[in-house]
Amino acid sequence: MTSQLHAVEQAAIQIGSWSSEQVHITDLQVEINLQSTGLAINATAKQVQLTEPVGQLSNVRLRCDTLRWLSGQIDCQSGQLDFTHALWGNQKIAFNSKSRAEEENYQLTLTGIQLGQGSMNVQADYQQGQWQAELTGKNIALNSLVKFIGPYVNEKQLEMLSQWNINAVMNVDAELTGHQTRLASAKVSGKLREVMFADPTGSYAGEALAAQIQVALQIENDRWSWQQTLTIDDGQTYLEPIFLDLAEQSVTLSSEGQFNNANKTWQINSVKFAQSTSISANGELKGEATQLTHLQIDLSSVDLAQLYKDWLKPFIPGSSLSHLQTRGELTASLQWQPEQYQFQMNLQSVTIVDDAGRFAIENLEGKLGWTNQATVIPIDLRWSSASILSLPLGGSTLQAEASQNQIYFSNLSLPILDGELSLNDFQLSLDEAQGRSWQFEGVLSPISMDQLSPLLGWPTLQGKLSGMIPKVSYADEEIIVDGALLLKLFDSSTVIKDLRLQQPFGSLPQLYANIDINRLDLQTLTNTFDFGTISGKLNGRIHNLRLSNWQPVQFDALFETPEEEPGRRRISQRAVNNLSQIGGGPAAILSRGFMGLFEDFSYSKIGLSCRLMNSVCQMDGIEPAEQGYYIVKGGGLPPWINVIGYNREVDWPELIARLKAVSQSDGPVIQ
Incomplete structure (x- = not known):
């Protein structure tokens, strides 16, 4: 007798819909085939509705070519999952899995998850609520990744991200652990290229950046701890007001710290920054929410030029x-x-x-x-x-x-050529309300004018410059000298009063002063300037003086012989001719007549005034003449001579041109 046993080798199950708390499936069909190596399962569903943030999957197909069920363990050594998702697009993911339900142990490997133009592989292990996962991503575009993490980010953060233009391509490796739905630790390392970002206002931007990043995160209850290292070695970035060319000077930023989510306090135990080998900094910070409560930073630079160019200069544009x-x-x-x-x-x-x-x-x-x-x-x-x-x-x-907020010193001696400037009782203050201010007093010991004058662009002067400096103060971009500044020059005493200097280091400094000169020795002065010789004394004043960008724009000046001044008063023929040119008279007139026989003349009084306003000099002399005004009035022993000026109004540039012509003249020829 022969008998045959026919086994069931294929089964098909069709379910209209199936639901649980976690999933709802529509039009589920399952086909099971018995093979020598195990079971082959092919399941399809029109829709699978999962809990957020995954949501709905469409046109789902799950295939396992080798499903084994042995000793309570179910293995799928070769499987594929296909579906369509609104954000993730069409996915064809290869997988293998192992599960032991009684031990709550599940292992899953996913290969070929498509993230835009990139891909990711995932290996996960779950056992009794504890899980760990390893992720490997290649050529992942950051903007596509933002779509995937969108459901995990709150609306406020998502809105802020949407306002920025951000992109990058990265390779990433990550190790994650957790319990149930909570993350416990993460280790992430990645290489980024083609990084670009820009905020809506243009205050922050980066282009063609290349970077390497490593992050380690530990979470225990409400306490988060992290370690992080970021190196950027290519591209350019602008973080208002700082611009960095990372191809020339790479930067590395690392930190480690903790965040307490319960009370929103945080501390960065160590933050380190390095710009190539030229600049390095490390620090410690503490805070609560967005409020900084403690900061300590140590900075080192072996290249002050780089530090100034990249980190100091951008904060002081247009300043001195x-x-x-x-x-x-x-x-x-x-x-x-x-x-x-x-x-x-x-x-x-x-x-x-x-x-x-x-x-x-x-x-x-x-x-x-x-x-x-x-x-x-x-x-x-x-x-x-x-x-x-x-x-x-x-x-x-x-x-x-x-x-x-103050610096004070009692004395500072500054050598100037063969003299010295002593600053006494100097005080510098930085007040939050009133800004920067300083003050000092001083003494200027004699400086040789023949050394100083060429440095100031003056003709070579003789004698010494010295003086007493009263209290000088600076506030609100203005320097003020309290009292009188006393200078010794050309054997005279020069007193400068009401001295003010506005915006001294700005683009258009303004100087104001009243100057009085007492008993100026004309012999020394005229010999110095090769003007022709004049002996005697001269008093002078320059009141209401105003210099704009160091050029005179206003003053009221008068120079004249003192009323009571005994002594020899002589003026050379060359000085007469030069004074005549300044006053608008004919040049070298003395050389054409009888007076040309004399080399010098006596005078009783000499004087000249100029009131400058609107680039015009209103000129006058010591007293009116029949035509014009006296610049020199003869007197004393013969021969004596009068010098008369004729021009009452002279353009200031023209007057300066006359003075230059006089200083460069070789003088008249006596025949």
């Missing part, structure tokens, strides 16, 4: 410090907390030169600091040479103290 040449090394530290701060700096071989030639200092060494606290910070500086405007200053040292 915005065009400098710098070199040297420095270290600095800053400690800050609300309403308290302290800054200290150490300098080594520092040179600072203003491109406009307003100031310079060479080989500056030592330490300086600033604080708003009562604690005193010592300042100890030294330098080999310096200059202000065109005046060279020799090497010197400075010892001072800083406290409560």
